[in-house]
Amino acid sequence: MFTSVIKPLVVNIAILFSLIFNANLFFPFRRKMHFTWKQKVVYGIVSSATALLCMMYPIQPLAGTNFDFRMLVILVTTLYIGKTAGLLCTVTVVVGRLIIGGPFAYPGITVSVFAYIVGVLFRSSFFNVKRKVLYGFMIVLVYLILYIATILYAVPPLSWRFYIIYFSCFIAMFFAIVYVIERLIQFNEQFDDMIYIDKLATVSEMAASFAHEIRNPLTTVRGFVQFLSEGTKDERVKKFAPIILEELDRTNEIITEYLTLAKPAQFQLQKINVDDILHTSVHLLSPLGAMSNVSFQLYTEGKSDAYGDSDYLKQALLNVMKNGMEAIEYGGVVTIHKTVDEKEKEVVITIRDTGKGMSEEQLKKIGLPYYTTKSKGTGLGSMITARLIRQMGGTITYDSQLHAGTTVTITLPLYEGD
8 A cells, every 4th residue: 555655745846846847947937927918828738737637646545536736737837926826737637537527526626626726815915924934834733634634534444544644744845845935036036146146247347448538527527617607697507507417417427436335345243223214304305395296104013123224224215215106207205114033133224105106117127237117227226225235244135016005125134233
């Protein structure tokens, strides 16, 4: 009996891992995955094929019964990919089980549908928790209660050894899948970081080579334009001098951004008061926001001390808050909310605006060199902000929808000293 149970389980396990690595090859897993309709359908088709393959190698401890890992495919697909792909996989499995038939076809369909329902119920919360393995234990426990109850009600009693082997492998495989996917997400993010650092180094080298040489003559030109515009009777000079000065100042700001990239930052990671920095940042931007009919609302909860550099954190926060303000066209609110995640030992800063938002394609490009959604911008501000936060041991993520605003989440290590 042991051999007849283990062989199909090993084949099912190989099929499931093949699904994971092939899916990651074509559509790399990310912490926050935004799938197009086409990608959802492709995932649904791939997961359906995987579930059918599992069904082709079942364990049959009783004539007409089919035990395999198709339910894991449905559950994981629904949790990680979404309702559409999960539903497509579930419908395929139901049709396949009806074709196989037998006296226990409907219990087999029931446990498959239960896998989809549990996945849908826990998807939102599962995606937001950081300790997915621990949270996954609760999910698989809920599902197994439904699964075992269905078997006990509809299937004649089987050997307790079979139950122990099958359900032990079922639980172990679920945790293995979640662990592998989470590790793949980490590897993909590290790969993205390597690309980001390489691009940053390229921009830094360019900045160091010409920024200083351009800045000095610009200062001289600005001085002469300002001198000629004072006391002149020429109306054309009076008309165009302010525009020239404005463009020179904007050019100087761009060069300053390049110099910030080129200059190696010497961070002093020490105890900083995040609340004080947030209040100062809001105070600095409030007058500028009032001119655009934009208000700032700040809420702070929990501890205020974190590891970081106060000057660089202020620069990063001002960049993000200013971007949020400029994204609002006809008046609105920028809300800053600071909380503390005691479990993860992090200070969490959420900056949410009511601006025009971004599409999925725009969201993917945020932080890349020279990419900006503003008509007058270099795209370096977001890149600098990301570098500053990373160097302080924190993270920065963006979430946005067109016409619904943007949410920027910044995390910093919590200070736990005396």
